[in-house]
């Protein structure tokens with residue numbers, strides 16, 4: 310598949326936007342007119358052609374711009390990429406997973422040649438041609454996880470499994486929705502999920518952890534999560550709160566369509582072979598309200614979801630300041646007609 | 656439910672000791688086998704006459720080029736079929752199937768030092784763990800108890816790779832693997848891993864606890880086979896199927912023989928995958944697993960299909 314990569318920004322002048330095709334393939338996360346937390350885990354099976362689920366690792370028109378944004382974040386704050394020493398095998402596992410998947414599904418853009426441990430990687434969109442020895446960190450310009458995740462869309466966390474828990478011991482987190490790797494590193498599954506309201510009492514995390522501890526090689530799973538962002542900013546980290554926190558106060562009835570974005574995270578989890586670690590990928594997709602309402606079903610449904618979502622949840626996701634304004638704006642696109650089940654546009 | 660299966664062919668068999676054979680397994684299509692983390696096992700599916708035997712075997716190693724795995728199989732005295740099949744029916748060229756590797760006995764990677772303790776066939780996962788530690792330059796020791804030199808299937812290879820990190824204890828020379836010599840004076844953050852006969856595992860863990868080691872630093876894997884018992888019948892409430900569990904059959908095996916695709920991973924009571932809700936039981940549940948908590952056992956609401964049974968007439972499951 311040949312992609313055309315857009316030139317756009319996720320900061321300052323915010324030139325990010327979605328093409329018509331990108332809107333059609335947006336992973337709209339609501340299959341009903343209401344939303345509540347659940348153990349929404351499913352097999353990460355290949356989905357319909359052109360959808361973000363077609364391939365295990367989805368590369369799209371925003372690839373080059375997102376990688377540029379990641380480089381800018383890392384330049385200001387190298388701590389967004391951290392890895393404890395015992396995670397080195399998992400880092401190499403990740404190199405294999407990402408390079409294999411990208412090269413297999415996007416051969417026009419990426420190419421991998423393996424001869425034993427002698428690997429040759431070509432990344433055409435970013436102009437990279439790298440020969441290295443698999444397993445030998447000295448042969449790459451960056452440590453293995455940092456090297457490959459500077460070239461792959463989405464944030465990544467590597468979880469070590471021990472003592473019947475998962476530990477966030479490694480990650481490349483530059484486009485997160487208000488959580489911090491620097492804070493979470495070394496924490497376990499229950500600890501890093503502690504700030505989430507309601508879900509714990511519903512037993513969501515207990516069941517999800519039990520499931521993940523038995524995650525099998527070759528059988529990845531995925532789930533969708535969502536939040537909202539003012540302006541198409543990828544880096545909404547606590548570290549940078551001063552830059553984006555005040556954006557939330559700038560929403561007016563006139564600018565909702567442009568400024569308010571639904572942000573969906575496609576989270577996929579794989580068991581890694583050599584390390585027995587799990588990789589958790591957080592691939593974020595953003596869509597402005599103007600773009601969203603071009604799909605009438607999504608407009609109706611998102612209006613209802615946002616209007617009715619529980620207060621604790623809205624507060625946790627940081628929606629409270631602009632929720633009413635956005636719901637009022639969306640109301641114009643909701644004629645009250647019933648919506649069909651499922652995610653897809655009608 | 657049982658996951659991805661890989662067809663393999665036996666390419667080499669070695670009589671490593673009078674009772675242990677080592678098998679080299681390669682993909683029948685000539686492709687590469689997935690890398691695995693030390694401590695992993697696969698379930699080997701054996702086409703015995705009229706039924707499929709499924710036994711877990713730890714992975715010893717993977718060829719450098721990824722073309723094959725090795726496993727080591729002890730011929731057990733009272734085999735109901737699996738280990739006997741591997742020893743008597745499997746020849747070079749035999750075709751078997753294996754599942755993807757699963758790891759229930761992982762290394763504690765951030766550990767400061769690793770003490771690997773093996774007895775007899777328990778060396779299979781320990782062999783892989785030692786190799787992984789050697790490759791990453793970790794601090795480790797191997798303590799390996801065998802009947803005699805002829806019984807150490809792995810002794811020569813281990814010596815070559817690990818030199819004096821290997822301590823051998825030969826029963827025929829009255830050399831005793833005494834934990835009291837090993838446990839004291841280890842640095843904080845040392846982890847101990849033991850695999851071998853059930854009695855040995857219990858003793859090592861007990862001594863570790865008695866010496867004040869935290870439970871989290873003591874790791875073990877039991878090569879448990881589903882124990883036999885009395886026959887009983889099982890009814891699946893949702894599927895509406897009833898079948899008999901013979902005395903030499905596990906509940907899981909009986910369901911599989913009846914064509915039910917029941918969930919499993921380890922078939923040894925360790926992973927928790929085969930837990931099923933109990934609707935009714937007109938007898939006592941015999942829990943042989945290492946997974947359910949004492950409270951869960953007492954509640955009698957769950958049973959592990961792979962190793963547990965009923966002492967009674969009929970068990971009704973939510974399946």
Ligand SMILES: Cc1cc2nc3c(=O)[nH]c(=O)nc-3n(C[C@H](O)[C@H](O)[C@H](O)COP(=O)(O)OP(=O)(O)OC[C@H]3O[C@@H](n4cnc5c(N)ncnc54)[C@H](O)[C@@H]3O)c2cc1C
Pocket residue numbers: 696710711712713714727728729730731732733734735736737738739759776779780876877878879880881882883921922923924
């Ligand atoms: C995670 C895991 C890894 C394993 N790795 C290996 C390995 O690397 N190499 C290897 O040889 N085996 C390994 N095993 C054991 C293996 O899976 C089989 O259980 C073993 O080969 C015996 O199988 P069988 O079919 O011959 O005997 P089975 O008939 O299934 O079992 C017979 C054995 O069970 C014992 N037994 C019978 N009744 C009871 C009872 N009531 N209580 C307790 N024990 C009883 C008998 O003494 C006999 O030893 C592993 C098991 C597990 C769970």
Ligand code: HEM
Pocket residue numbers: 346347348349350466468475477487488489493501502504505508513514517518521532534535536578587589625626
């Ligand atoms: C092992 C991989 C996972 C990692 C690394 C991870 C990480 C995180 C992090 C960092 C947060 C933000 C917490 C905060 O506010 O600081 C979060 C939120 C959350 N996680 Fe996970 N998670 C994982 C798996 C799961 C799974 C399997 C579920 C299944 C239900 C889940 C459910 C949630 C929910 C419901 C939230 C709140 C999200 C929101 O409302 O925006 N997580 N997760």
Ligand code: FES
Pocket residue numbers: 918919920921922923924925926927928929930944946959960961962
């Ligand atoms: S299959 Fe693992 S506990 Fe039963």
